[in-house]
Amino acid sequence: MGELVSTYGWWILGVTLLLCEALLPGVYLLFFGIGALVVGANAFFLPDLSWQSQFLGFAVVSGVATLLGHRWYGQRARLGDGAPLNERTRRLVGRTASVSEAIRNGRGRIAVDDGWWSVEGPDLPVGASVVIEGADGSVLRVRAVDDEPPQPSVKSTR
Numbered sequence: 001m002g003e004l005v006s007t008y009g010w011w012i013l014g015v016t017l018l019l020c021e022a023l024l025p026g027v028y029l030l031f032f033g034i035g036a037l038v039v040g041a042n043a044f045f046l047p048d049l050s051w052q053s054q055f056l057g058f059a060v061v062s063g064v065a066t067l068l069g070h071r072w073y074g075q076r077a078r079l080g081d082g083a084p085l086n087e088r089t090r091r092l093v094g095r096t097a098s099v100s101e102a103i104r105n106g107r108g109r110i111a112v113d114d115g116w117w118s119v120e121g122p123d124l125p126v127g128a129s130v131v132i133e134g135a136d137g138s139v140l141r142v143r144a145v146d147d148e149p150p151q152p153s154v155k156s157t158r
Contacts, residue, residue, distance in 0.1 A: 006054060007047075010040030031069050035062030089135035092117075096145060099128045103142075110142065 017033030039058045043049055049057075092112060100116060101109035103124045110119050110130060121130060121142035130142035 006051065007040055007043040010036050010043055010054070010058075014040055027069065027073065028066065031065040032062045034065045035059075089138065089140060092132045092140065093134060095132050097130055097132065097142075099124050099126055099130060102126050103128075110140070 014033045014036030017029045017036060021027070021029040021033060035058045038061045039054050042057060043054055095112065097110040097112045097117075099108060099119075100111040103119060103121055105123070106120050108119050108121070108124070109116050110132075112132075117140050118138065119130070119140045119142045120136070122144060124130065124144060129145040131145055132140050132142055134141045
């Protein structure tokens with residue numbers, strides 16, 4: 001009877017986790033549901049598995065499923081539109097914008113689309129066009145449009 005409960009218990013847990021995954025936001029319950037279903041199948045075909053082995057198997061299978069899922073979803077996110085959604089500053093690199101608050105002493109603000117960003121760069125007046133070259137956190141690094149981009153230095157190994 002105990003073996004029957006443990007087998008069906010794992011299957012019930014697995015199906016419950018998969019249903020919760022369908023109803024709740026996120027993706028992590030999927031991997032634990034897969035782990036529970038795999039352990040339930042092992043418990044069915046190997047009825048002599050101890051409860052310690054079952055819990056260890058659940059932890060290992062869930063961990064491996066989580067790692068594989070993270071790799072799968074991580075690759076799909078990067079294959080999309082370029083920069084990931086939560087890295088807004090990376091999506092702005094290379095774009096041209098106009099200075100909305102004069103850059104003085106290396107600090108100012110620019111308007112990009114429907115937002116304003118703090119910037120670091122050469123002193124420029126309001127209305128000057130700049131190219132976004134990079135970011136330090138939420139502060140963008142800019143240069144004037146007519147300035148030539150800096151060339152990477154090549155160090156000699158001699």
